[in-house]
Amino acid sequence: MSMEDYDFLFKIVLIGNAGVGKTCLVRRFTQGLFPPGQGATIGVDFMIKTVEINGEKVKLQIWDTAGQERFRSITQSYYRSANALILTYDITCEESFRCLPEWLREIEQYASNKVITVLVGNKIDLAERREVSQQRAEEFSEAQDMYYLETSAKESDNVEKLFLDLACRLISEARQNTLVNNVSSPLPGEGKSISYLTCCNFN
Amino acid sequence: MADSLPTEFDVVIVGTGLPESILAAACSRSGQRVLHVDSKSYYGGNWASFSFSGLLSWLKDYQQICIDGEESTVKWPDLIHETEEAITLRKKDETIQHMEIFCYVSQDLDDNVEEIGALQKNLSTVASSTLTEPLDSACLVKDKRSVYVTKYKMPAKDTLKSDRETSLEVNDIEETLEKENDCGDKTRVHTDGDKDEKPVEDNMDQPKRNRITYSQILKEGRRFNIDLVSKLLYSQGLLIDLLIKSNVSRYAEFKNVTRILTFWEGKVEQVPCSRADVFNSKELTMVEKRMLMKFFTFCTDFEQHPDEYEAFKQRPFSDYLKTKKLTPSLQHFVLHSIAMTSESSCTTIDGLKATKNFLQCLGWFGNTPFLFPLYGQGEISQCFCRMCAVFGGIYCLRRKVQCLVVDKESGRCNAVIDHLGQRIHAKNFIVEDSYLSEETCSSVQYKQISRAVLITDQSILKTDSDQQISVLIVPPVEPGTFAVRVTELCSSTMTCMKDTYLVHLTCSSSKTAREDLESVVKKLFTPYAEIEINKEEHSKPRLLWALYFNMRDSSGISRSSYNGLPSNVYVCSGPDCGVGNEHAVKQAETLFREIFPSEEFCPSPPNPEDIILDGNDKQPEVPGTKNVLMAEVEP
Ligand SMILES: Cc1cc2nc3c(=O)[nH]c(=O)nc-3n(C[C@H](O)[C@H](O)[C@H](O)COP(=O)(O)OP(=O)(O)OC[C@H]3O[C@@H](n4cnc5c(N)ncnc54)[C@H](O)[C@@H]3O)c2cc1C
Ligand SMILES: Nc1nc2c(ncn2[C@@H]2O[C@H](COP(=O)(O)OP(=O)(O)O)[C@@H](O)[C@H]2O)c(=O)[nH]1
Ligand SMILES: [Mg+2]
Numbered sequence: 001m002s003m004e005d006y007d008f009l010f011k012i013v014l015i016g017n018a019g020v021g022k023t024c025l026v027r028r029f030t031q032g033l034f035p036p037g038q039g040a041t042i043g044v045d046f047m048i049k050t051v052e053i054n055g056e057k058v059k060l061q062i063w064d065t066a067g068q069e070r071f072r073s074i075t076q077s078y079y080r081s082a083n084a085l086i087l088t089y090d091i092t093c094e095e096s097f098r099c100l101p102e103w104l105r106e107i108e109q110y111a112s113n114k115v116i117t118v119l120v121g122n123k124i125d126l127a128e129r130r131e132v133s134q135q136r137a138e139e140f141s142e143a144q145d146m147y148y149l150e151t152s153a154k155e156s157d158n159v160e161k162l163f164l165d166l167a168c169r170l171i172s173e174a175r176q177n178t179l180v181n182n183v184s185s186p187l188p189g190e191g192k193s194i195s196y197l198t199c200c201n202f203n
Numbered sequence: 204m205a206d207s208l209p210t211e212f213d214v215v216i217v218g219t220g221l222p223e224s225i226l227a228a229a230c231s232r233s234g235q236r237v238l239h240v241d242s243k244s245y246y247g248g249n250w251a252s253f254s255f256s257g258l259l260s261w262l263k264d265y266q267q268i269c270i271d272g273e274e275s276t277v278k279w280p281d282l283i284h285e286t287e288e289a290i291t292l293r294k295k296d297e298t299i300q301h302m303e304i305f306c307y308v309s310q311d312l313d314d315n316v317e318e319i320g321a322l323q324k325n326l327s328t329v330a331s332s333t334l335t336e337p338l339d340s341a342c343l344v345k346d347k348r349s350v351y352v353t354k355y356k357m358p359a360k361d362t363l364k365s366d367r368e369t370s371l372e373v374n375d376i377e378e379t380l381e382k383e384n385d386c387g388d389k390t391r392v393h394t395d396g397d398k399d400e401k402p403v404e405d406n407m408d409q410p411k412r413n414r415i416t417y418s419q420i421l422k423e424g425r426r427f428n429i430d431l432v433s434k435l436l437y438s439q440g441l442l443i444d445l446l447i448k449s450n451v452s453r454y455a456e457f458k459n460v461t462r463i464l465t466f467w468e469g470k471v472e473q474v475p476c477s478r479a480d481v482f483n484s485k486e487l488t489m490v491e492k493r494m495l496m497k498f499f500t501f502c503t504d505f506e507q508h509p510d511e512y513e514a515f516k517q518r519p520f521s522d523y524l525k526t527k528k529l530t531p532s533l534q535h536f537v538l539h540s541i542a543m544t545s546e547s548s549c550t551t552i553d554g555l556k557a558t559k560n561f562l563q564c565l566g567w568f569g570n571t572p573f574l575f576p577l578y579g580q581g582e583i584s585q586c587f588c589r590m591c592a593v594f595g596g597i598y599c600l601r602r603k604v605q606c607l608v609v610d611k612e613s614g615r616c617n618a619v620i621d622h623l624g625q626r627i628h629a630k631n632f633i634v635e636d637s638y639l640s641e642e643t644c645s646s647v648q649y650k651q652i653s654r655a656v657l658i659t660d661q662s663i664l665k666t667d668s669d670q671q672i673s674v675l676i677v678p679p680v681e682p683g684t685f686a687v688r689v690t691e692l693c694s695s696t697m698t699c700m701k702d703t704y705l706v707h708l709t710c711s712s713s714k715t716a717r718e719d720l721e722s723v724v725k726k727l728f729t730p731y732a733e734i735e736i737n738k739e740e741h742s743k744p745r746l747l748w749a750l751y752f753n754m755r756d757s758s759g760i761s762r763s764s765y766n767g768l769p770s771n772v773y774v775c776s777g778p779d780c781g782v783g784n785e786h787a788v789k790q791a792e793t794l795f796r797e798i799f800p801s802e803e804f805c806p807s808p809p810n811p812e813d814i815i816l817d818g819n820d821k822q823p824e825v826p827g828t829k830n831v832l833m834a835e836v837e838p
Contacts, residue, residue: 042595043808045453066592071208073598075246075585077454080578109254109425 006050006059010170011081012163013063015103016088017096018070021122024153025088026062029163034154051167058167079110083173084118084166089137091121091150092129097137104144116169118147120162125152208599210627212238214798215619217292217604218635220248221784222775224587225791225805226633227596228449233802237596238627239588242296242603246588248635249298249431249754249777252581252698255424258656258750265299277624279605289606290616290767291640298637298755298777300651301715305749307731310417415660415703415731415747423700428579429656430698431754432778433690433707435460435573435674439564441788442583443574449805454586456577458696459569464664464675464689465540467532471664471675471727474540477565487533494529498537502558512551520544520554539676539686543782573782575672575690578697583784590808607632609769616769631798632772636757639765639774647764650756651712652780653719659704661744663691663727670695674782677723685711687723688782703747711780716751724749754778758786773798 014022027035030047046063063082068074079085087103089096100119107117119141121132134150141148147165151158213235216227223239224246231237245251253261283289420427436442436457446452463474475484481495505512515523520542524534538544542557549557564572576582592598603622610617618628636644662671675689687710692698699705706728708720724746731745758779765774773794779786795804 043593045593045808066589067595068589068592068598070597071599071602073246073600075589077578077582077585078589080582081456 006057008056008167008171008174009059009061010083010167011046011061011063012084012086012166013079013082014086014088015065015069015074015106016086016120017090017093017099018067020088020090020093020096021153022086022088023064025086025120025122025151025159025162026064028153028156028159030062034156049163051164053164053167053171056171058171060163060167062163074106076110079107079115080112082111082115083170084116085111086118086120086162086166087146088120088122089132090123091132091137092123092126094131097121097132097140100140114173116147116166116173117144118149118162118166119144121148121150122153124150124157125155208238208602208621208625208627209597210625212236212597212627212629214238214631214633215627215629216240216633217242217619217638218248218633218775219243219246219584219588219600220250220635220775220777221584221587221787222791222794223248223633223635224584224591225445225788226775226795227591228451228587228594229791229795229802229805230799231591231594231596232449232805232808233799235799237591238599238629239591239596240599240602240604240621242601242638244601246585246600247431247581248296248637250581250584252428252430252579255420255427255429257424258427258429262302262304262750265296265302279620279624282620282624282626283606283608286611287617288609288611289620290609290643290769290772291606292604292634292638293640294603296637298757300753300755301717302750302752303717305746306417307745307749308415308417308420308747417748420658420700420703420748426694426697426700427658427705428581428698429705430580430707431654432580432652433654433688433709434580434778434784435575435690435782437564437783437785438567438572438574439560440783440785442784445788445805446583446586448807449590450807450810451586451590451805454589455582457568457574458577458672460571460573460575460672460674461569462664462671462673463540463571464673465536466675466677466726467535469726473664474536476541476561477570480570491530491533494527495533495536498527498529498533499558499562502555503562505555505559512555515551517550517552520549520551523551523554535678539678543676571674573674575692575696593808604638607634607769607772614769616772630771633775633794634772635775636760636777637755643765643767645766647757647760649760650758650780652754652756652778653708653710653712653714653716654752654754655706655708655716655720655724656750657706657708657724657728657746658699658748659691659706659728659744659746660702660731662693662704663689663706663744669693672696677726680722684713684719687720689723689727704744709780711756712753716753720751756780758790 014026016022024034026047027033030049044064045066046061048059048061050057050059052058063078065074065078068078085107087100087107089100091097107115119137121134121137124130137150138148147169149158149162149165151162153159214227214230214237216223216230216237216239219239219241227237227239241248243251245253245257251261279289279291446455463476464471465474466472472486473480473484475481475487475495478496478499481487481492481499484492487495501508501511512523515526521534521538524537527534529537537558538549538554541561542549542554543561544554544557561572568574588596588598604619605622605624606620607616608618608620608626609615616632618626619632620626662669662673663675664671664673670693671691672693673689673691675691677687677689679686687708690707690709692705692707694701694703696705708723710719712719727743728746729743731747755777756779757776760774760776762768762774768774775790775794776786792804795802
């Protein structure tokens with residue numbers, strides 16, 4: 001690992017109802033584009049973007065649902081070693097907001113309890129069709145102790161801010177962790193990943 | 204969420220167990236349009252893992268009487284054309300039997316338990332004494348299921364407080380830090396100054412026994428990931444190969460099994476299985492050490508010395524071992540814990556092969572030939588499902604299939620009808636055994652697996668470290684019964700709460716699970732009691748909670764035993780009884796090659812890091828960044 005050219009690596013996972021713009025947010029941030037039409041990018045497990053924060057290279061590994069949210073069938077393993085969760089709803093879709101408690105239940109069940117959760121209301125470019133007021137969302141996120149932000153993947157509003165703020169927060173959490181533990185604590189991958197690399201290291 | 208399913212696919216797969224999930228990944232990976240459904244609300248079928256409350260709900264579901272197609276809005280007969288006929292599928296899974304639950308810990312009511320999604324306390328009303336009667340299975344059904352707690356807590360680090368002292372973690376394996384556990388490293392520091400924090404126990408010879416109650420188990424219920432089927436991964440086995448080759452390994456994390464144990468003369472002992480182990484063993488005499496080393500050395504290239512075993516080749520391995528100047532306890536080690544064979548059945552040549560295999564599997568990831576997936580076996584099938592979804596496969600749990608629709612003329616299946624009456628077309632269909640109707644399976648002879656799941660308070664073999672993962676084979680006592688495999692998991696495997704162990708017992712059934720396994724449970728454990736009565740029993744770990752059940756073993760059933768299945772309907776079996784997952788992998792690969800003879804089976808997907816992103820602000824990825832350890836922070 002010492003050859004890696006980054007100081008931190010974090011796994012960020014997106015969840016929320018289908019159609020709220022998760023894939024668009026990821027692609028806006030990592031590729032700088034708003035994909036025309038729908039459809040998942042076949043074969044892409046996660047996207048990577050390395051950002052620099054105060055002179056430190058932070059590699060963000062951003063995981064999308066692979067469409068499994070469509071019929072409420074996300075695998076638990078998807079949540080397992082996430083450092084941060086972006087819980088997304090669509091401000092023009094009341095239903096996507098009303099489903100948030102269900103998503104929180106999944107988080108509670110399967111994610112690490114050290115995970116940082118951000119609530120994102122997407123599609124603010126469609127303000128005229130807004131169904132969920134900012135105030136309601138703020139109250140909800142406060143009650144749940146989550147950070148809250150409104151974005152537009154289409155207009156690129158707040159998308160950078162979302163990921164960069166998250167990265168900052170993750171760094172400070174990780175710092176705190178290592179200070180407190182006085183050991184280089186891998187977070188949260190407590191097990192071994194298996195790969196050919198590991199195999200060759202033995203015997 | 205009123206999203207309806209697409210209706211055209213290449214492959215429809217019913218059941219999300221391991222073989223079906225591997226197949227789903229393989230099909231999707233090779234460009235097939237896959238629909239993967241399960242009638243349950245969870246992944247994995249009989250390969251699933253559950254939180255404690257999840258397990259209780261699962262048990263409850265099995266005890267309910269079949270509610271006949273309640274949800275079906277449209278019955279299939281109305282949807283079948285004249286040129287077609289239907290093969291109905293089973294409405295209710297019947298692969299689990301003889302469930303018996305025992306709760307040994309007190310179910311005190313002072314704790315205000317509040318676990319989200321959990322069945323609340325006083326679920327079962329078992330006496331907390333040592334005299335435990337099997338819980339009448341009907342008991343559970345009568346229980347009131349309290350309302351789900353609908354308050355959501357922020358998953359913040361301090362929501363739950365460590366309410367016990369932290370035991371010393373003297374550990375010789377690298378990564379036993381429980382980062383995710385509430386009582387883990389971080390919180391530990393937080394609570395250091397707490398008044399209720401008791402002093403750290405530093406006398407390892409007399410480990411402190413915690414008082415654990417049923418409500419604590421319920422409260423910490425989500426810490427549990429209880430496997431229905433208990434398996435391990437051979438470090439050189441087919442599943443590891445497949446995980447690595449297909450890159451599915453990136454979705455999971457593993458720990459090494461740290462010890463192989465043996466039950467010898469009424470005592471649990473560690474089997475020295477590496478050279479270092481043999482040297483360091485305190486149980487072995489110098490002479491024994493030398494004998495064992497010599498034997499191991501011989502086994503690693505036994506083929507080169509045919510003269511040494513030729514005469515015994517087809518005779519029992521146990522007889523052969525008697526000639527090798529090994530003491531009886533060493534013979535026992537080699538036979539049961541290393542070759543993992545049962546006395547009667549194993550020939551010398553197979554025993555030597557197994558021993559050699561064992562020795563070769565050592566040292567790849569650690570000191571034993573086995574790996575265990577964090578969060579339980581149930582993760583593995585889900586990982587393959589994720590891979591399938593990444594390549595466009597569509598997932599739908601809670602979707603029941605009423606019937607397969609067969610075209611009379613061609614004799615081929617061309618669609619399924621789901622419980623909403625929706626007709627879904629495909630070219631090939633893969634169905635897990637438990638979904639097939641009694642009629643289809645009327646001439647099938649099933650075996651059974653006997654299972655026990657125990658929650659205990661201490662390890663069956665205490666050492667400095669309380670974070671051991673151990674495997675113990677208890678040989679059969681009576682003829683006609685089978686060896687029992689015991690797997691003991693510590694909390695850092697993310698399968699049980701802190702200060703407990705999750706113990707799985709597995710054997711081929713000769714009777715009900717309890718009849719098959721209770722004697723082994725009694726040998727190794729003592730029921731939990733508030734006051735220690737019997738001093739002698741003191742050293743045994745205590746049983747807090749136990750579950751017995753039988754699971755159908757549908758492995759090794761030939762396809763021709765099923766009645767009247769069209770040629771494009773393929774059957775996957777449920778879990779087999781073996782330690783490893785080889786059966787599932789072989790089955791998936793065999794079926795895949797049958798359906799798509801010219802396609803490659805689960806090739807490596809492109810590395811996401813190699814997908815160069817367009818756009819002006821991209822950061823070029825440095826080559827050679829493959830095999831990144833997931834989410835590892837390098838400060
Ligand atoms: C270090 C070590 C590595 C092993 N690796 C494997 C392995 O990768 N896969 C595995 O299945 N077993 C492996 N075995 C053998 C395995 O531990 C036991 O033979 C098997 O679990 C016996 O279980 P049983 O008596 O319940 O099943 P059985 O009824 O004896 O066999 C169950 C099924 O497992 C298959 N099987 C048995 N032994 C092997 C083997 N050596 N290799 C491949 N298939 C086998 C058989 O075809 C059969 O279908 C290994 C043993 C050791 C000691
Ligand atoms: N107007 C607008 N449309 C958006 C925005 N983000 C996504 N969409 C559209 O919403 C639809 C669903 O987006 P997608 O990213 O696939 O959602 P996902 O299912 O959550 O991944 C697509 O048609 C997008 O074009 C946004 O910020 N503004
Ligand atoms: Mg999407």
